[in-house]
Amino acid sequence: xxxxxxxxxxxxxxLSLTIATAKLLHTIPRLSPTGPRVWRDHPDQISxxxxxxxxxxxxxxxxxDHFNYRxxxxxxxxxxxxxxxxxxxxxxxxAPVLVFLGAEAPIDGDLAAVGFLxxxxxxxxxxxxxxGSREEAFKDASKLGYFNSAQALAxxxxxxxxxxxxxxxxxxxxIVIGASYGGMLASWFRLKYPHIALGALASSAPILYFxxxxxxxxxxxIVSRVFREASGTCYQTIKNSWAEIDELASKSNxxxxxxxxxxxxxxxxxxxKLKDHLNSMYAHVAQYNDPPTYPVxxxxxxxxxxxxxxxxxxxxxxxxxxxxxxxxxxVNAHTDESETTVGWRWQECSEQAMPIGIGNNxxxxxxxxDLEDFIxxxxxxxxxxxxxxxxxxxxGGHSIKLILQRFGSNIIFSNGLRDPxxxxxxxxxxxxxxxAVSTVNGSHCLDILFAKETDPEWLVAQRKxxxxxxxxxx
Numbered sequence: 001x002x003x004x005x006x007x008x009x010x011x012x013x014x015l016s017l018t019i020a021t022a023k024l025l026h027t028i029p030r031l032s033p034t035g036p037r038v039w040r041d042h043p044d045q046i047s048x049x050x051x052x053x054x055x056x057x058x059x060x061x062x063x064x065d066h067f068n069y070r071x072x073x074x075x076x077x078x079x080x081x082x083x084x085x086x087x088x089x090x091x092x093x094x095a096p097v098l099v100f101l102g103a104e105a106p107i108d109g110d111l112a113a114v115g116f117l118x119x120x121x122x123x124x125x126x127x128x129x130x131x132g133s134r135e136e137a138f139k140d141a142s143k144l145g146y147f148n149s150a151q152a153l154a155x156x157x158x159x160x161x162x163x164x165x166x167x168x169x170x171x172x173x174x175i176v177i178g179a180s181y182g183g184m185l186a187s188w189f190r191l192k193y194p195h196i197a198l199g200a201l202a203s204s205a206p207i208l209y210f211x212x213x214x215x216x217x218x219x220x221x222i223v224s225r226v227f228r229e230a231s232g233t234c235y236q237t238i239k240n241s242w243a244e245i246d247e248l249a250s251k252s253n254x255x256x257x258x259x260x261x262x263x264x265x266x267x268x269x270x271x272x273k274l275k276d277h278l279n280s281m282y283a284h285v286a287q288y289n290d291p292p293t294y295p296v297x298x299x300x301x302x303x304x305x306x307x308x309x310x311x312x313x314x315x316x317x318x319x320x321x322x323x324x325x326x327x328x329x330x331v332n333a334h335t336d337e338s339e340t341t342v343g344w345r346w347q348e349c350s351e352q353a354m355p356i357g358i359g360n361n362x363x364x365x366x367x368x369x370d371l372e373d374f375i376x377x378x379x380x381x382x383x384x385x386x387x388x389x390x391x392x393x394x395x396g397g398h399s400i401k402l403i404l405q406r407f408g409s410n411i412i413f414s415n416g417l418r419d420p421x422x423x424x425x426x427x428x429x430x431x432x433x434x435x436a437v438s439t440v441n442g443s444h445c446l447d448i449l450f451a452k453e454t455d456p457e458w459l460v461a462q463r464k465x466x467x468x469x470x471x472x473x474x
Contacts, residue, residue: 028348028356029219029280030340031421033179033203033445035288036295055082060162066154081159091169099160099197101178101185144346144382149185150394156185157193175473179203179445180421181352188395190411199410199473201466202426204445209354209424210391213398216369217359218423223286224362226296226418234300237315238282239363244312245271262317265329277331278316279364281323287420287444292454299323349378353388354424401430409433410473412466416442433472437465 059080065073089095160174176197178186183205190200208214215221228235248254249271259268268274285295302322308314320330348354357369375386396403404411413426415438422438429435439447439462447462 028344028352028354029283029287029420030344031181031184031206032340033182033448035444036284054084054086056085057082060159062155062158066151066158079155079159081163083163091167091172094169094171094173096173096175096198097160097164097169099156099174099176101156101176101182101189144350147343147346148351149188149391152185153189153192156189157196160196173198173473175199175201175470177201177203177448178205179448180205183445187411187413191395191408194409199412199470201412201414201470203414203448204416204419204421204425205413206354206421206424207395208397208400208426209356209421210397211355211389213392213400214424215359216355216357217362219356219420220283220358220362220364222418222420222423223283224364226286226289226420227282227300227363230294230296231300231304234303234319235363237303237312238319241278241312241316242275242365245275248313258313261313262320262331263327263329264331265333268332273332278320281320282363283420285323286418289418289443290446290449291441291456291459295323346382349382349386350384351387351390353386355388400426401428404430404434411435412437412469414438414447414462414466416444416446418442419444419446435469437462437469 057080059078061076062079063073064075064077067073088097156176164170164172164174174197176186176189177200178184180203183202184207186200187202187205187207190197206214209218224235227238245258248258249268251257255268255270258264258271258274262274264274281299285299289296299319299322303315303319305318305322306315308318308321321327324330344352353371353374355369355371358364358367360366371388375388378384378386392398408430411434413434413436415422415425415427415436417427417438417440419425419442421444425436425438426434427436427438437447439458441456441458442462446459447466451460451463
């Protein structure tokens with residue numbers, strides 16, 4: 001059966017207030033289905049409202065708190081969703097409804113890249129705001145407390161029921177689809193609301209990166225492996241660069257020399273800003289190392305090429321330029337925090353506390369995850385402690401194969417094994433109907449992007465397997 005379906009897109013949203021931030025000991029790498037695929041290639045779509053001829057925009061009068069009976073819990077707000085019914089077969093034939101659950105960025109940017117559904121027949125941190133404004137919604141933890149995954153899933157449930165009633169599609173099965181954080185939500189939705197969703201496709205969903213289920217160095221071990229496989233000399237240069245940066249920074253005029261060497265946008269006051277920037281760049285290019293350009297290869301070509309000098313730091317700067325192009329400056333530019341950054345910080349401080357650290361066998365300096373320090377830093381930001389074990393308490397994760405064999409069904413977990421977050425993904429079949437589809441060379445959420453003529457055969461094959469597994473649910 002072809003993907004001739006109704007597309008419903010939605011993402012629970014509470015957004016944007018600039019918070020005076022104490023530096024977190026660890027910043028958990030962003031979960032996003034698109035990442036720099038949109039940030040770099042489609043900057044005009046990072047914000048703003050998506051307009052597409054096949055989409056209709058609707059608003060649902062959503063309940064603020066689904067899990068409480070206090071009077072204020074019955075407050076409501078307008079929650080946006082989009083429908084594309086172009087290929088839907090209709091309620092008369094009980095045509096399935098595909099529901100795409102968004103990740104932690106505005107839908108408007110992700111629509112530039114996510115194409116799995118439309119190729120075979122679309123996310124929202126932005127227009128659905130309780131309390132009247134973003135500033136009020138993000139004012140303090142008493143309001144931010146409503147911003148959590150359980151409330152988001154309950155929102156989805158209410159909207160899906162509303163849509164099916166509106167379309168008189170009582171007997172149309174629902175398949176939920178998501179990628180990255182949205183993939184986590186999709187798998188959890190199938191487990192929590194099996195009476196609403198017949199099945200789920202969860203792309204690059206690290207649902208096992210909680211508690212001690214996944215080794216904390218899993219993420220950065222894969223980043224290091226991807227660079228080492230691209231170029232051994234590039235890997236070693238990066239590994240040696242951290243000590244070089246620290247040594248130069250310790251000299252009397254070292255920070256000025258580093259600022260000049262790396263063309264920083266503002267003078268460095270310590271070496272951490274530079275190291276954090278490089279760390280994030282290496283993580284991003286590994287997480288989104290897509291064919292045919294393979295950004296890791298691009299960075300390593302700049303490092304190995306030595307176009308700015310043969311010393312280690314000049315080579316590192318060459319990698320920075322190779323990835324970003326020729327800019328007036330590269331590091332510590334002043335930018336206002338995006339709504340996604342602010343929202344993700346709250347999520348990682350409240351429930352999405354993935355213990356991602358760096359071990360001794362990588363190209364990065366060792367930096368183990370310290371839960372106590374993480375909790376204290378979050379308390380300094382929001383006045384409430386992190387609940388690091390809540391995800392596994394509420395959704396499960398420990399002994400997942402044994403548990404899901406007993407009651408779960410109809411979930412496809414897809415991963416690319418070069419995606420650092422695949423270390424926290426489901427990589428083995430759990431049963432005949434809870435299946436893992438992975439590719440050795442795949443990157444984060446690559447399978448749900450728009451298909452291209454240049455896609456390698458292994459990616460085309462992965463999508464075909466996912467479609468075949470989906471058809472078995474239908």
